[in-house]
Amino acid sequence: MNSVIKITGMLLVLLFLSPLLEGLLRKFKALVHSRIGPPLLQPYWDTLKLLGKDNVRSVHSLLGPLPAYLSLAAVLLAGLLVPVGGTSAFAGGDMILFLYMIGLASVCVMLAGMDSGSPYAFLGIAREMMTSLTVEPVLFIALITAALKTHSFRFSDMAFYQQTSGTSLSMIISGIALLLGIQAQLSKLPFDIPEAEGELMGGPFIEISGPTFSLYRWGFIIKQLIFSLILVQIFFPWTFGLSGLWAVLAQIAKILVVVLLVGLVDVVNPRLRIDQAMIYYFGVVLTALVGLVFALVGA
């Protein structure tokens, strides 16, 4: 029963708190742009508005909105594996399952793109796949480093590791690599190459509209929360000696810092080309590998 409550609570948090984060991010971006920006609750209104719009799909579509359901479901399931307050709501938080759920979400995006049959979408999914190929390694190498230190593949164990055994160099390096990787995981600006509205008009999403599109968008917004949680809980879990409610607030503050950092990088960079992004991410992968090597030698 306890776990049911936990899962439901986590789902509610993922679904209904994450847009707030997005709203904050948009406000922040507007600040950098010297704009007023949309209201804080705009992501909610956007979602509601999109849900009510007509669902237009391409004539070549076979799957319809199916990938969208699966995509958001996969993101939510991945979210359930993420540790909050040290424990995961579901299945002990197996790391490999998490990686594949995140993978499934992007596979669904690609499926949807292929499904539409648009050349822009095909170009977009090829880019999406190439981005995944270079960015996912960052994620899994960083998590493997954590696993190596923790001797466990469960997020619950990883979340406790640094708090109990103190920090280590390898974890910090991996954390930084992961932070750099998040930018592309969330399709934020220097790396929103698959969607690239300037070149591909949304890439995989070009033929997707209305409620179906809102599901993908929601997925991205939830991912934002998931990745900041992973980063904050596993790699930077300290609460600065605070406890109780203050510790929770500290965690929230850290999540905000992560999201704002991501947002700041987003606004002060132009979109990179796919080849440049890949070279950059090879560098990040190397950084993550350095973390792994440090972890192997015990640092």
Place this chain on the structure above:
Amino acid sequence: MTKQDILSLLKAKVGSGFIGSIEPIPDQLWVEVRPEAVIQAVEILHRQTSARYLVSVGSDERDIKKRFAVYHLFTFDKDHFFVTLDVTADPHTPKVPSITNVIAGANWSEREIRDLLGIQFPGHPDPRRLVLADDWPAEVYPLRKEFDYSRKPESHPEQAYQFKDNPPGTTVVAMGPYFPVFEEATYFRLYVEGEKVVDVDYRGFYAHRGIEKLGDQTLTYNQIPFMAERICGICGFVHNVSFCKLVEHAADIKVPRRADYIRTIMLELERIHSHALWLGVAGHIIGFDTVLMQTWRMREPIMWLCEKITGNRKTYGMNLIGGVRRDIPKALVPEIRTKISNMEKEWLAVLDAVKDDTTLRMRLEKVGILNKEGCHEWAAVGPVARAADLDMDARKDHPYCAYDAVEFKVITADSNDVWGRTVVRILETLESFKIVNQSLDALMELPEGDIITEIRQDIPAGRIAISAVEAPRGEDVHFLLTGGNNRPVRWRVRCPTYPNLPTIPDMVRGEQVADVPIIVGSIDPCFSCTERMEVVDVNSGNIRIYGQEELSRWTAR
């Protein structure tokens, strides 16, 4: 090289093909050659002298001289004069040899003349339709005098434009006709392999407005400036000044010095806000919206300044033949100075920040290469040419308004790429601040009020004039052949995008898809400038208005 040198060279080389020459106004040389000799003459000018090709103009002169005429315009930048090759075509079966094989840049001009006037150019390498709509009937030539400006020919869909075939293994990625980063309708058909652009085909001229036709057929000299201003939303004042200078040249009207300075100030303010706008748009194209937001914020005071001086943010409506309509009162000068110096400060900060921005440079450097030779071949102008280390600037080469009295540098770069064009534009803006300040100094000395010379008598017919004005995007060339009825026989506008746009395929080939928008953006394309031709029914007043319901029905479909 003097005009005399050119004449003797042409006479010696062309021989019997040379018919004669005149010098209608001091900075012009008018050479008439036989059609057979035109290729030879063009070759000599293009390869053996420092001439730079401008544009070819076709003209229907059957009423006056019983002929069609094709004028190939050249400029000698460092010697400050224009050379025009005048070629006569038969009035019944007009035909002139194509010079596109000699000068690639003549491609569009010749196709346009063929489309609009029906003059054939045998030997043209790419004789596809350029200007006319896809369903325009064959053998209907809208710029001929017998074609009424409000006529609407029936649709002939079989004339549809033929695109190149896909090179094997490539995918078409259509950028256009309606594409988010191109603010206007244009169509780059990219043949893509993976991310690489193997080839590109262009189709443009979707937004024809028949401005030249209107100028020839319905408007009067003093109305055309307002029409010319609307050729382009950004460099409208340039077209405006260009046309006014044209008529003033042709009719030998002396413009008051104060008006010259006011025009100079407006031209430079326009350059400042245009470059600021461009930088923002370029940022937006590569996804750097912060640049867009910030440069447009900086640009805003300049726009207010323009409104204060002229009464409008854009399309100032300042010029008339012979001068300007509004004075800049001395009381306003300090305010202009503060606004300008504020903007200059911010602009320097932008320069400082942008010049070391690695990610920005990664996107802009070594992209869209067009070197000196390429520029000469395609007759590219403006920042595109200046970034290829070509020192050309109409303000220095063919001084107009008060540019002979102000000091400024012509900014060049030698990187041949998009980054070079960006740097040229940013630095040019700084020069503009200087020019505005100098002009304001001069304005303080001149008496207020003396801003226009009224035209007392009709503009004489049969006069010829060329004017080149440096627009923010490059050199804007107008050509005028005056006629009766208080309106021109032929008024040709060659905006700076017209020679720059055909260079895109060369720049884009071999680059990545992601680079295409910024490469196209780097020439600061103004499709509306380029597509000023063609006829639409402007005078019927029969504009269809979409009500809100109708619109929402359309958009929700």
Place this chain on the structure above:
Amino acid sequence: MNLQTVILFSMATLFLGAAVTLLMPYSRRTIGWISLFFQTVASLGFLYTALRVLARGTFNLDKPVFQVAGLGASFLLKVDALSAIFLLVITVVSWAAGLYSIEYMKHYKESLARYYPLLLLFLLGMYGVVVVRDLFFFIVFWEFMTLTSYALVVYEWGNRTNVNAGFKYFLMTHIGTAGIIIAANTLYHYSQSFDFNALGPVMGLLMSDNPVLLHTLLLLFFLGFATKAGIFPFGDWLPDAHPAAPSPISAILSGVMIKMGIYGILRVFLGMLPVSHFSYTWGLILTIFGTLSLFIGTMTAMYQHDAKRVLAFHSIGQNGYVLLGIGAGIMLLPISPALATIAIIAGLYHLINHSTFKSLLFLTAGSLQYKTGTKDLDLMGGLGKYMPWTAACGIIAAFGISGIPPLNGFVSKWFIYHATLNGGFAVPILLLAGVVALFTSLLTMASVMVKFTGLAFFGQRTKANENVNSDVPRTMIAGQVILAVLVVLQGILVVWITKTLYAGVTGLLTPGYWPKFSSVININQGGLALNLGEGPVGFYKPLFVLLALAVLTLAVWVIWKSGGSKQKVSALWYSGEVQSPEAVRYYANSYFKTFKQHFNIRIGKYSQEGVYPNWKVPKIHKSFKLKHLLDVDDWLYRPLVYVGHKVLEVFAGTHSGFPQWYLLWMVIGAAVALFIMFMVG
């Protein structure tokens, strides 16, 4: 019923079936069903055998069925749990392929009497390989399997590339087999018996007496089996032979036959070689080659545009996963039996998974070929609308091979990651292998999921496919659906499969060496939890994941539906112009081009696309005499192909209606092999 009878009866059925089908070359309509009948009877027999062994324990025949006295070989049968697993794999996959063949083979012009007898004999060969206990007969069946499969690969003998590919296969596997024969004979020299049970102690003996010889023998075994298993770089025949064969045969080749190499490796390195530092060394070698193979094979698949070639390279890659799991297990045996168990289970799990999803993918590719008449992915597109069953099966298989939970690929990969990464704490190189495996999983997704299904099923129908308006015939669909269901089931019935595999693994070593099943893997709620002594390290509960995904998908659907939006369909948006489907088609070569560029090799003047070596002799100037010597193609390969082709023409071309000649030829081949063995022995 006595299992010996069952096995021999089933084998005889296959033989009889071959004879019957051989005699009816002109009945194209019924021959397939007749063949399937015999195959079904035999399959039922082997199925019974396998299930009974799994239920009641190893069947071991102490008295040989017959003996070849002069050679010291005795026909000993032994079906332990490992054999039973392989029997199941062969039975199920080949039956689906057999069912699929009936309609599929009709579109070939060649005589079907050259197909079905060979198919049945081919199956006989494979069944034989896994049920014998005697190395001699093992090799006999092995050779039988090789020869029949060679004949099947060159089924379309009119096509020169196919003949060349077949010859390459023939040559390479026989070089490999020669290694096995030499090793077997050398071992016989020491043990005076070909019995598996006798060879183990001999190896133990050699370990101290003559380690160099043992290493050499193991190397020979490894080369032989790795060649068969298509492990990079020995499996170079595979990418040519798989596309050449008819699709059901490709499915069996890839799904079953190359697994025989793994079976051999398991028997030799795990069943015979005593646990020692030799295990460690050879485990390491297997791991390294497995990792190389999985990376390079999968990477190279990205460069292909021939549907079956893509899949063939994936076979190299996926078999690399299997070898990685098994190699890691063998390597970890002396260190941590618990981890070793997990690793070997991982490898075996991937083996059975690969046999289903890869066979299914080959059948899908076959269906595409059947309908469109081409294997070139560049000429296909938008077929999902017209071939929904094939598309659904293809997508399920692609999900499976990409390891998308809750399908089967995920489970085995999950095992492999846990084994390698946990093993990495002890042996860092395993960690690297694990990282490469994770990365390769993404590559798999890229080329199968995105490229193969994307090009074939999604998008717009091209002009070349205009005539494709319906799905393939029902029996073909049935063949695919069987495998598709298995792909799903294998992802869900993890507990039963894991237990079975555990039984299969534990049969290979002395009882008591392996840790108890429950101490390594905890089972609760239909899921698994790995336990390495310090508490559980990872969970996978397929039912929970499935349930959670289903519930969440339903919830998302409710959200999606809640807006009450209208459904509309619109044409594609090409920025305002109309485009033909051909013009906007995204070609196979275009996919991931930027990514692939990073893997192009460039050393001085030499450059090539991709990581897979081309094996091409560099061009040398004509006057250079060495050229002729170096150009193996010219003086050995082409003449041999030519001769082989001529022979084929003689045997098959002039007697195309009477392929009995083939059988004769095969028998001659077998005799030659025996002769060689005899001479060497």
Place this chain on the structure above:
Amino acid sequence: MIISKLKEALICFKNLRVTFPYPLKRNFEALPVEGFRGKLTIDVNKCIGCAGCANVCPSRLIVVTDRQAVRKLDFYLERCTYCGRCADVCPEKAITMTQEFETATNDVHNDMHISAEVYMGTCQRCGRCFETQTIIDRMMTVGFRN
């Protein structure tokens, strides 16, 4: 790189926000300046019906129709380019450019249309209108203007 990014961020943050939620809240500093040329108005009482404006208008939006003694001037402002030439040439300064710039409307035909009727003398020979001769006459006809 980091430094230039920081410089960029500095430029951005220095100005905080400069935009306004426009239709809800107006920026009173940013209202049109003096001399701005907005939507034109015509003071019918001043108009003498000379049609000079119609003559110079570059977009030809002023349509003059004569019906006996009434000259009707129709301004189809949906086509107006706000050049202000009509106001320039008007001898009586009857046309002025206002500061009104928010002219977006759903009903362009009616909202952006000004019609002025001027009572004028009629030429008995050609039937066309002409301006009545004297100031007295103009005062007498004032009542007819609307």
